[in-house]
Amino acid sequence: MTLHIGIVACSAEGAALCYRTICMEGARLLGPHAHPEISMHTPSLAEYVKHLDRGDWQAVGELMLTSASKLAGMGADFLICPDNTIHQALPYMAARSPRPWLHIAEVVAESAAARGFTRLGLTGTRWLVDSEVYPEKLAARGLGFMRPDPAERDEINRIIMDELVGGIATPEALTYFQRVIGRMKSQGCDAVVLGCTEIPLIVNDANSSLPTLDSTRLLAQAALRRAVQGAY
Secondary structure, three states: OOOOEEEEOOOHHHHHHHHHHHHHHHHHHHOOOOOOOEEEEOOOHHHHHHHHHHOOHHHHHHHHHHHHHHHHHHOOOEEEOOOOHHHHHHHHHHHHOOOOEOOHHHHHHHHHHHOOOOEEEEEOOHHHHOOOHHHHHHHOOOOEEEOOOHHHHHHHHHHHHHOHHHOOOOHHHHHHHHHHHHHHHHOOOOEEEEOOOOHHHOOOOOOOOOOEEEHHHHHHHHHHHHHHHOOO
16 A cells, blocks of 8 residues: 655645656556545645745744644645745754655755765755755765855746746746856756756756756655655
């Protein structure tokens, strides 16, 4: 019997991509049209953004815990969150969580190490790239990293929050990401973390000068493997 996956969602586009990936790739492991049982819960994105703007990570964690509790009540065996930014709040509520979690940055770091990468460029919201969510997990595997510079962080954050979370993908946004990724490559990065679950809407291996680590799909694939293996 496969495990029941609980998705603690934040923004629609990233959560939808994660959900679709689990469902579509389930057939590869389980047979035609098959996938594990999945439940998803999310409060209004506006509630998350309100707390993010205030830097109130305790409140962000409480929102995540509310979703976790509801998903546990639906029967979820373990939890994932297809949003890199709010992983910063996990330490505020992990001890009270009713179910274990897969950590998105740990999944990405494991994949990077397995593929032989050594220095990763980080992209994501300014909350994420200013945080230690990825540096801690990368350092645990001996991996180096590079953050965007302050101006790049601001523009990437604008693209994510004003465009990508609303499903808006423009050629100009892609061109900007390509410029940032190109600079990171020139300064020694050998892969780039798509550390916002909406970035894969516009950036992929075909249009990036660096190999991409798609956090959304990597998390979905890790959740699928755990569900099929049936063990924590």
